[in-house]
Amino acid sequence: MSNPSLLILPGDGIGPEVMAEVRRIIDWFGDKRGLSFDVSEDLVGGAAYDAHGTPLHDDTMAKAQEVDAVLLGAVGGPKYDVLDFSVKPERGLLRLRKEMDLYSNLRPAQCFDALADFSSLKKDVVAGLDIMIVRELTSGVYFGEPRGIFEEGNERVGINTQRYTESEIDRVARSAFELAMRRGKKLCSMEKANVMESGILWREVVTEVAKDYPEVELSHMYADAGAMQLCRWPKQFDVIVTDNLFGDLLSDAAAMLTGSLGMLPSASLGAPMANGRPKALYEPVHGSAPDIAGQGKANPIACVLSFAMALRYSFDQGAEAERLEKAIEAVLASGVRTADLLGEEGVTPVTTSGMGDEILKAL
Amino acid sequence: MSNPSLLILPGDGIGPEVMAEVRRIIDWFGDKRGLSFDVSEDLVGGAAYDAHGTPLHDDTMAKAQEVDAVLLGAVGGPKYDVLDFSVKPERGLLRLRKEMDLYSNLRPAQCFDALADFSSLKKDVVAGLDIMIVRELTSGVYFGEPRGIFEEGNERVGINTQRYTESEIDRVARSAFELAMRRGKKLCSMEKANVMESGILWREVVTEVAKDYPEVELSHMYADAGAMQLCRWPKQFDVIVTDNLFGDLLSDAAAMLTGSLGMLPSASLGAPMANGRPKALYEPVHGSAPDIAGQGKANPIACVLSFAMALRYSFDQGAEAERLEKAIEAVLASGVRTADLLGEEGVTPVTTSGMGDEILKAL
Ligand SMILES: CC(C)[C@H](C(=O)O)[C@@H](O)C(=O)O
Numbered sequence A, B: 001m002s003n004p005s006l007l008i009l010p011g012d013g014i015g016p017e018v019m020a021e022v023r024r025i026i027d028w029f030g031d032k033r034g035l036s037f038d039v040s041e042d043l044v045g046g047a048a049y050d051a052h053g054t055p056l057h058d059d060t061m062a063k064a065q066e067v068d069a070v071l072l073g074a075v076g077g078p079k080y081d082v083l084d085f086s087v088k089p090e091r092g093l094l095r096l097r098k099e100m101d102l103y104s105n106l107r108p109a110q111c112f113d114a115l116a117d118f119s120s121l122k123k124d125v126v127a128g129l130d131i132m133i134v135r136e137l138t139s140g141v142y143f144g145e146p147r148g149i150f151e152e153g154n155e156r157v158g159i160n161t162q163r164y165t166e167s168e169i170d171r172v173a174r175s176a177f178e179l180a181m182r183r184g185k186k187l188c189s190m191e192k193a194n195v196m197e198s199g200i201l202w203r204e205v206v207t208e209v210a211k212d213y214p215e216v217e218l219s220h221m222y223a224d225a226g227a228m229q230l231c232r233w234p235k236q237f238d239v240i241v242t243d244n245l246f247g248d249l250l251s252d253a254a255a256m257l258t259g260s261l262g263m264l265p266s267a268s269l270g271a272p273m274a275n276g277r278p279k280a281l282y283e284p285v286h287g288s289a290p291d292i293a294g295q296g297k298a299n300p301i302a303c304v305l306s307f308a309m310a311l312r313y314s315f316d317q318g319a320e321a322e323r324l325e326k327a328i329e330a331v332l333a334s335g336v337r338t339a340d341l342l343g344e345e346g347v348t349p350v351t352t353s354g355m356g357d358e359i360l361k362a363l
């Protein structure tokens, strides 16, 4: 049997340097654990625009459709702010999500014990926090038509369309219920059903799907109240399911609350392929951080943990994923820190590749 | 000259009991400060539905258009969850906002010194916090057409439309710049211009308006990053301007961060009327809290401070508004607390009306 295939898209800003560390880890799993991958690498975002005049070349898109999993660094940077909307770096990422039909975006918000002090929240509010936000990723106002800037009378009007079909809601709800079954069996669905009809349909469909998961305790919350409750006492949640736009804001807020932003991975999953594996793209939650790119300051852990998620969700290697996660915990516990996490007494500062070294040692 | 007119709409849940305290304060200003108002009272939300089968009677709507300011308690409750969307309590509030054309919603997020410990955030992150979120309130996805749940093929689809014209963005941006001029001269505009064309137009128009306010330092942030930064270090902001839906989530998160949720008022302002006063509605940020309604547990301060905002923004009585705000600070400093703020050592618990007594004493 041939090796499973991985397409690596480092992207922009700190993407390439954090991805370089991930490649060393991938190699380690090949050498030491007999888990070899066919790795190819390509461009996305601003880097692809610079080379091809488009943030995602058709050939890259085709490759992404064929591989077992895609690993992405980050896209975007001020250099590309002047570009037309249609070729902005973000469009490359959005095209991948849409054409691979990666409808279920898993965003764990986890607080690493060693880092609880970095949170702006009180320690007891975040220590031990471990929640999962499931964000719908291929529909809603991100993709709905009509969209654009139009002339109307003597002025312009900007239009986007929030749009959800029953089946779109159904499938992401199912993936959230499945996750809840493997976790604390509590699911909270968030929308604005008090203001938006799309939210009414969302609530109805989620309630319907719940009948197939009688063990899961389902609740509903308006998204504004959800934002509040995340800030007040995030531990009340286990799994949260919400739409594309609410998920964007809520998962970012939740990630920041943990104080472990440079540590948080994400998985974007679609339907199973012929080989049974889901279409999948893995990426850190943090952005491309152009201000610190190329200085050895970036924290590669979120990207490494994204590979751990790939091991778990694409390659059924939960034990190997855990091995990697444990190694990272051990490194953090030993006081080794990249530049984003300095400030405490008695820690050992390392560069991006220094962190890679430490993780390899711990493995 | 006749007295200025006030329409009071207590609404549902704790609305009536907090408003009862506000009425005592209004009377005090009439008796002691020669500031008399022509006060009338009417129904909104579930209360109006119970009486008339609609969450806002046309007569009430007409009255609201005529008075100098509207003061609203809160709307909604589980009892009304089963109602059709078109007659839900929230529709009454949304109709007021829309038909009075109250496009500029001012939501201060302020941390009261005496209450900093109630925040889930670390004390140094919130102590002294004083930011103002200006939320567009009459357009965007709350009101855009088409909207509804439609049949499509063999399933249903829920649709809402995000829609902003240049002039809608222009006027709310101006109100935010005006506020920034009277405060710290810093304005941050939030949208998702990397994903939504309506956000691109938003950013363009705000940038254009900035030319008329060269003293104000303008920045732009994606709304997801904005949610993060509010959670991380809210004091980086002075005034924030954003659209209806983002404003809903961001202002609620910001309010919760202060730890002073039961304390936060809001003003919704429109264009000047013939007498020069803006169309205006004032309401607390908190909801109707049906679980504690009628038990004397509600904190009337947010609603009282909403009246203080009315004194300032509708009646040009900034000094009297300050008198009222100072009285409330003094009451809090003396350790008097309603049920939502118990938990510390050495405080004196009071009921809703007990808090009213204390504020009157301090005045
Ligand atoms: C980069 C951007 C298009 C993207 C989004 O809005 O989805 C990002 O914020 C994210 O959350 O992955």
Ligand SMILES: CC(C)[C@H](C(=O)O)[C@@H](O)C(=O)O
Pocket: A194, A195, A224, B090, B093, B094, B248
């Ligand atoms: C009650 C509801 C319709 C309202 C809104 O969504 O605007 C509320 O959440 C608010 O922020 O005033």
